[in-house]
Amino acid sequence: DAGITQSPRHKVTETGTPVTLRCHQTENHRYMYWYRQDPGHGLRLIHYSYGVKDTDKGEVSDGYSVSRSKTEDFLLTLESATSSQTSVYFCAIRGVVTDTDTQYFGPGTRLTVL
Amino acid sequence: GENVEQHPSTLSVQEGDSAVIKCTYSDSASNYFPWYKQELGKRPQLIIDIRSNVGEKKDQRIAVTLNKTAKHFSLHITETQPEDSAVYFCAASVGYSTLTFGKGTMLLVSP
Numbered sequence: 065d066a067g068i069t070q071s072p073r074h075k076v077t078e079t080g081t082p083v084t085l086r087c088h089q090t091e092n093h094r095y096m097y098w099y100r101q102d103p104g105h106g107l108r109l110i111h112y113s114y115g116v117k118d119t120d121k122g123e124v125s126d127g128y129s130v131s132r133s134k135t136e137d138f139l140l141t142l143e144s145a146t147s148s149q150t151s152v153y154f155c156a157i158r159g160v161v162t163d164t165d166t167q168y169f170g171p172g173t174r175l176t177v178l
Numbered sequence: 179g180e181n182v183e184q185h186p187s188t189l190s191v192q193e194g195d196s197a198v199i200k201c202t203y204s205d206s207a208s209n210y211f212p213w214y215k216q217e218l219g220k221r222p223q224l225i226i227d228i229r230s231n232v233g234e235k236k237d238q239r240i241a242v243t244l245n246k247t248a249k250h251f252s253l254h255i256t257e258t259q260p261e262d263s264a265v266y267f268c269a270a271s272v273g274y275s276t277l278t279f280g281k282g283t284m285l286l287v288s289p
Contacts, residue, residue: 095275097276104281105281106184106267106279106280106281106282107222107267107269107279108279109276109277109278112275112276114275122276123179123278154221154222165210166212166224166227167212167224167277168224169214169221169222169223170221171221172221
């Protein structure tokens with residue numbers, strides 16, 4: 065499964081607490097992405113990274129921040145979690161090589177904010 | 179930005195029938211169109227993709243067609259089987275950097 069892991073796989077937290085989700089890849093891919101998946105909304109891009117310390121916002125970035133200090137790790141932080149951030153979060157990676165420009169997804173993290 | 183519409187939201191077919199899922203996109207500069215299949219509780223997985231310089235692509239029982247003029251692309255599954263039951267997502271990309279996804283189609287194949 066393209067060498068992507070996510071941690072934790074499940075988390076329950078309370079409103080107002082900070083939460084950090086981790087995506088780790090072993091493929092040395094340049095691009096990494098964070099999506100959230102909610103019923104009726106499909107997959108929506110939160111933030112993405114195109115290199116170490118290079119990140120950009122996606123469609124639903126409000127309330128989220130990211131960091132990428134090394135190629136293999138991409139962190140998603142909810143500074144103060146809200147119930148509307150209850151979701152399944154998927155990380156994805158993409159290489160920048162012809163014919164391998166597809167995004168491959170990690171196993172997901174189910175986050176519940178009470 | 180890009181907007182991708184996907185129809186239908188649910189599709190029920192009998193085993194052996196064909197299934198067609200349709201997507202439209204808004205940005206005429208889009209040049210990459212992947213399709214993902216997601217089984218319950220699993221990650222989305224790529225099943226087929228097409229680039230804007232190609233009108234059709236096949237892989238065994240699945241095929242994708244692209245009409246750039248109409249900004250429309252479709253997924254075709256022939257001889258459906260119960261294991262094809264899943265949620266299918268289309269997506270579109272300008273320059274490959276980011277994908278915009280449709281909202282998904284739940285396909286149910288009844289034996």
